[in-house]
Amino acid sequence: xxxxxxxxxxxxxxxxxxxxxxxxxxxxxxxxxxxxxxxxxxxxxxxxxxxxxxxxxxxxxxxxxxxxxxxxxxxxxxxxxxxxxxxxxxxxxxxxxxxxxxxxxxxxxxxxxxxxxxxxxxxxxxxxxxxxxxxxxx
Amino acid sequence: xxxxxxxxxxxxxxxxxxxxxxxxxxxxxxxxxxxxxxxxxxxxxxxxxxxxxxxxxxxxxxxxxxxxxxxxxxxxxxxxxxxxxxxxxxxxxxxxxxxxxxxxxxxxxxxxxxxxxxxxxxxxxxxxxxxxxxxxxxxxxxxxxxxxxxxxxxxxxxxxxxxxxxxxxxxxxxxxxxxxxxxxxxxxxxxxxxxxxxxxxxxxxxxxxxxxxxxxxxxxxxxxxxxxxxxxxxxxxxxxxxxxxxxxxxxxxxxxxxxxxxxxxxxxxxxxxxxxxxxxxxxxxxxxxxxxxxxxxxxxxxxxxxxxxxxxxxxxxxxxxxxxxxxxxxxxxxxxxxxxxxxxxxxxxxxxxxxxxxxxxxxxxxxxxxxxxxxxxxxxxxxxxxxxxxxxxxxxxxxxxxxx
Numbered sequence: 001x002x003x004x005x006x007x008x009x010x011x012x013x014x015x016x017x018x019x020x021x022x023x024x025x026x027x028x029x030x031x032x033x034x035x036x037x038x039x040x041x042x043x044x045x046x047x048x049x050x051x052x053x054x055x056x057x058x059x060x061x062x063x064x065x066x067x068x069x070x071x072x073x074x075x076x077x078x079x080x081x082x083x084x085x086x087x088x089x090x091x092x093x094x095x096x097x098x099x100x101x102x103x104x105x106x107x108x109x110x111x112x113x114x115x116x117x118x119x120x121x122x123x124x125x126x127x128x129x130x131x132x133x134x135x136x137x138x
Numbered sequence: 139x140x141x142x143x144x145x146x147x148x149x150x151x152x153x154x155x156x157x158x159x160x161x162x163x164x165x166x167x168x169x170x171x172x173x174x175x176x177x178x179x180x181x182x183x184x185x186x187x188x189x190x191x192x193x194x195x196x197x198x199x200x201x202x203x204x205x206x207x208x209x210x211x212x213x214x215x216x217x218x219x220x221x222x223x224x225x226x227x228x229x230x231x232x233x234x235x236x237x238x239x240x241x242x243x244x245x246x247x248x249x250x251x252x253x254x255x256x257x258x259x260x261x262x263x264x265x266x267x268x269x270x271x272x273x274x275x276x277x278x279x280x281x282x283x284x285x286x287x288x289x290x291x292x293x294x295x296x297x298x299x300x301x302x303x304x305x306x307x308x309x310x311x312x313x314x315x316x317x318x319x320x321x322x323x324x325x326x327x328x329x330x331x332x333x334x335x336x337x338x339x340x341x342x343x344x345x346x347x348x349x350x351x352x353x354x355x356x357x358x359x360x361x362x363x364x365x366x367x368x369x370x371x372x373x374x375x376x377x378x379x380x381x382x383x384x385x386x387x388x389x390x391x392x393x394x395x396x397x398x399x400x401x402x403x404x405x406x407x408x409x410x411x412x413x414x415x416x417x418x419x420x421x422x423x424x425x426x427x428x429x430x431x432x433x434x435x436x437x438x439x440x441x442x443x444x445x446x447x448x449x450x451x452x453x454x455x456x457x458x459x460x461x462x463x464x465x466x467x468x469x470x471x472x473x474x475x476x477x478x479x480x481x482x483x484x485x486x487x488x489x490x491x492x493x494x495x496x497x498x499x500x501x502x503x504x505x506x507x508x509x510x511x512x513x514x515x516x517x518x519x520x521x522x523x524x525x526x527x528x529x530x531x532x533x534x535x536x537x538x539x540x541x542x
Contacts, residue, residue, distance in 0.1 A: 003453065011453055017521050034539030035524060036484030038447050038473065042523035060523040064449035068521065113540075 003065055004099035010069035015076050018058040020044040028122025030114040039063040039107065041071045043114035045078055045086070047122055054078045054086055059114075066104040070094050070111035083119055087131075142457045144503045148343075149292050149320060149438060149494035150461060154389075155345035161392035162347065165385035173382045174373060184384045191391025198394040199318075199337070200328040201354055207374045208387055211351035212319040213243040215338030218378060219315050219353055220247045222364025223284045223336070224256055227313075231281030233257045235312075237269055237298075238479040240288050243338075244317055248286075257281070265481050266430035267296035274303060278310040285314050289321035289337075293463065293476040293492055294429025295438030297321070304333030313362060319343055323397035324435055325405060329354055335362050341386065345497060346393030350386030353378075400497070408495045409436035411504050415493060416441065418508040422515055424528070428463075428477055428490060437495040440477075442486045445525040446518040448473075451491060454514030458507055463490035485524075485534075 003011070022029045027046050033039040040063065046056040057075035061068045073094055078086050094100070094108035120131045145153070165187060173188045175181025192203035209215045220234065236248050238260045248258045259277045261269045269287065278285075285307040290297045300316060307314040315336035321327055322337075323344030329337060340351035355377065356362045363377075370379025416439045419425055424444040440463070443451065448462030463474030473487035482490075491511070495504075519525040527534060 008453075011450075014521060019526065031523065032540050035488075035534060036539075038449070038485075038488040040523055040539070060521055060526060062445065062450075062522040062524045063447050065453040067447075068450060117540075 006073075006098050007065055007069040007100070010072040010098070011065040014059075014068060014072040016058050016072065016079075017060060019060065020046055020056065020058050025125055026122075028118040028120070028125065030117030030119075030121060032113045032117055033063070033067075033110050035062065039067050039110055041067065041110050041114045043071060043074060043111070043118050045115075045118045045122060047083060049126070052082050052084070054081050054083065063107065063110075064104075066098070066100055066107040067110060069098050070100070070107045071114065073097060074111045074115055078115065083122070086115055087119060089115055140502055140506055143459050144457060144507060145459045146493045146495065146499070146503075146507060147459045147461050148496040148499075149295075149492065151342045151348065152345045152496050153498060154347055155393065155396060155497070157396060158346055158389045158392045162385045162389040165388050169384075171384075173384055174371065184382075187384055187388050188382055191387045191394075194391035194395040194398075195352060198327075198398045199322060199354060200330050202357060204375075205329075205354055205357050207353045207355055207377050208382055208390075209351045209353055209378055210349055210383070211342070212241075212317065212338045212340035213351075215340070215351050215353035216241070216243040216317055217247050218367050219336045219338060219355075219364060220244065220251065220284065220286060221367055222377065223313060223315070223362075224251050224254075225365035226363050227283040231279075231283045233259070233279055233281040233283060235259045235261065235274065235277050235282060235285045235287075235307075237261045237263060237287055239263050239267060239291055239293075239296075239476045240286070241292055241317055241319065244286060244288070261287075263296075263479050266433070267291055267294050267428075267476075267480050268430060268433065269298060269303070271299065271302050271306060274306050278306065278312065280311075282307075282310060282312045285312050286316065287314075288317040288319075289327065290318075290325070290435040290438075291429065291476065292320050293474060294440045294480070295320070295435035296429040297325070297433045297435060299433075300332050300334070304335075308333060313360075320435060320438075323394065323401065324437060326401070329356070335360070336364070341390035341393050344393045344397050347386050347389040350383050350390050352390065404497050405436040408497075408499065411499060411501065412437060412439050412493070412495055415439060415495075415504050415508060419443075419511055422512060425515075426486070428480060428482065439493045440490055441493075442477075442482065442490040443515045444486060444489055445522050445528055446489055446515055448488050448490055450518055451489070451514060454518055455491070455507075455510050457510050460494075461492045463487045463492070 057078040059071040091108035091112040171180030171184035173184040313335040322339040337354040342348040428440040477487035
């Protein structure tokens, strides 16, 4: 399968690979996927409580090129967004940006799940109610 | 200057040997006759070329030239042998024994047999990919008409104990067939000594052209017949109708002749190169050989690099043409059924690369491949959350993964 230039770019030069200190209250961690499915994404956000803005985002991904690119792109998009704006990111935006073929749409779904899961972790840590996790994509 | 990408997917197909092409050329141009035309020199020339190819092939696998039936390839040969035996020996029984690690051409044909009323036993394999002879013995019934077990596996290179399997099949009055696609031309295959009654093989895995293969069918002790699966002119002793692919057959013949001459030297050289590649890659932590190390085709290596995913890894080794046990092309993400049958966990099966070397592989290419794979694995592990968890001493099996 031929990958789009954008997928190749993110795969070759992934943005924001790394780890944030998950013990910090300001950090939310999302770990989604499963090794036996061939995809595991860990996405972390650091939130400035005063402005409700994401100041940093990091990822690590076990998966194919499209999965790596989806999570790399997600971290780029998250930085500078408010938590509410981040929650509004839809997997189809990732599909369009990276020109993912139909068989790779699940990679974008996983990235969206990772974002929501990280936000949820941050909310729970800071005494906010859990998100209703929409599973409509599955 | 090294030309990139480097082709190391020779279990999928091999390049055509220039000497094979040279042998074929006249039959693509001036010698164009139909081998079944009995009334003029054009037909005679074609028939003569086909007969000569039969002898070349027979010389490689130690059979009589009359025992070779030409087909379009190993898939057709597998279909013809299994379905043809099932029909021809219906009076005797309806049970076939095979393994879980066969090629799809055998497995899907067996599924078809089940749909039309046959019974099929799929023998499991051990962690090296080998069947248990005791399992085979226990599976034999008076209704068993055919045991079909591949010679060397396409994914791992594991070589089954063919002679012992044939002996058990024969003891119980069943025929023994083998899919010899990966083995013929690579290691000595002797249908007499091995006790093979039917065998499928193909030209394009041994430096011949695509689109031509053969089925070996024993004519003596016992005389084996298969029911044709295609109706027509009654070519190939009535077992496979259709005008013979003369240039392809000439190519298959030449490929077999070359294999006979060069197999031993090739196997020694490729085995040494494969071992060097494997040893170097196993210096990476958490990397494992899949299949049997002792009983293996000399040109194949299948290695899992834990904590990196195969398709991502293939993208990282873009200068190599290899294949992966990870089929991450659908939402189901099914990893290789062959590796799973060896007992590999899904994540380890997803993390595998298969290297297939050829007569044309060079030491320089292997050196490049070693460095390229090492770099890619290291880079991807730095990006892998699983690798980080492993380094931190977290047991991945104890994590409750979200179902995706």
